Amino acid sequence: MAAAGGTVTTREGWTSGTTDVVQLLRAGASAPSSHNSQPWRLRWHHDAVEVHGDPDRRLAVADPDARELRLACGAALVNVRLAVRAQGRRAHTQLLPDPADRWFLGRVRPGSALPPSAWESELAAAIPRRHTDRHPFDGRPLPAVLRDHMGRAAARESCRLVFLTETGERRRLRDLTSRAHRQQRADPAFVAEWEHWIGHAAREEDGLPRAHAAHAPRADDAWRPRDFGDVVADSDRTAHHVGLEDEPTVAVLLSYDDGALAHLRAGAAMQQVLLTATAHGVGSSFVAPPLEVAAVRDEVRALLGGVLWPQVILRLGWGRPVPPTPRRRHPDV
Ligand SMILES: Cc1cc2nc3c(=O)[nH]c(=O)nc-3n(C[C@H](O)[C@H](O)[C@H](O)COP(=O)(O)O)c2cc1C
Structure with a gap:
């Protein structure tokens, strides 16, 4: 069991200062992905959530260039960012942080305290409610x-x-x-x-x-x-x-x-x-x-x-x- 920023804990209840790490990881994992392949590895490392693309979960035929894998991981990074903001911390995001590792796609580090804006709270609250809807829609146009x-x-x-x-x-x-x-x-x-x-x-x-x-x-x-x-x-x-x-x-x-x-x-x-x-x-x-x-x-x-x-x-x-x-x-x- 690794420490999360010094404060620790069990796998189910990680906290690091005021950061609820498990909640951040769950938010990341709620992202959509093609065929629900979940082509990522999410981890808390030192003081940040890291998002790594998982080439073993890439759709080799439908997605040979890993474009959709990166779309899914980009979505996971936004979810983590919004979850950090909803916890009242600044979110520092780095994309492709390690040029030597093409599958290390991004990290989000919680920073100092800053209350979320209304729209950040709204979007963060929508994370667990967003699901792909394959039913017919009712046909009314969107305003x-x-x-x-x-x-x-x-x-x-x-x-x-x-x-x-x-x-x-x-x-x-x-x-x-x-x-x-x-x-x-x-x-x-x-x-x-x-x-x-x-x-x-x-x-x-x-x-x-x-x-x-x-x-x-x-x-x-x-x-x-x-x-x-x-x-x-x-x-x-x-x-x-x-x-x-x-x-x-x-x-x-x-x-x-x-x-x-x-x-x-x-x-x-x-x-x-x-x-x-x-x-x-x-x-x-x-x-x-x-x-x-x-x-x-x-x-x-x-x-x-x-x-x-x-x-x-x-x-x-x-x-x-x-x-x-x-x-x-x-x-x-
Ligand atoms: C890049 C991308 C392409 C997708 N393509 C399709 C698609 O062609 N048809 C479809 O029904 N769902 C598609 N999905 C939705 C996934 O099947 C869905 O995100 C996944 O099953 C997880 O379900 P959720 O979105 O309800 O969380 C796609 C999702 C992503 C991110």
């Missing part, structure tokens, strides 16, 4: 003021959030989504990886359980997210399933660069957007396939002007509460 809030949340992390409103663009992105999805499903390596993580009865602490897949959209839904579906027998599907809304609110998060640092910042922006949505009662889910197939991602980029880099596609709308997805029980400490 402009809410879109502005989410746009500003992305801008805080030097990214842009673009809502797709033009009919031609929406149709094109929907077609690209279907194409990417078909391409992935035709690739045995992708399917094997997917089956390893999704609907696997033996997986209890990671991957996506069958129960979450049971509310899957049907194959004929126009916008097909992915982490569901073929693993679910028809009888398991919800009896009242009505398919996804025809015209969901779709937003694309774009970054100004496409290297490791940009991916971490995009992950932070993604999480700020998601928490802002949650804080306002807005549900969210992801549409990853078009950004996982390199040639299709190039087309998405061209569709959106060809200058910025598309990192995340979100479906947003008014939903209902959804249950959490499991996490590994003990973050590494």
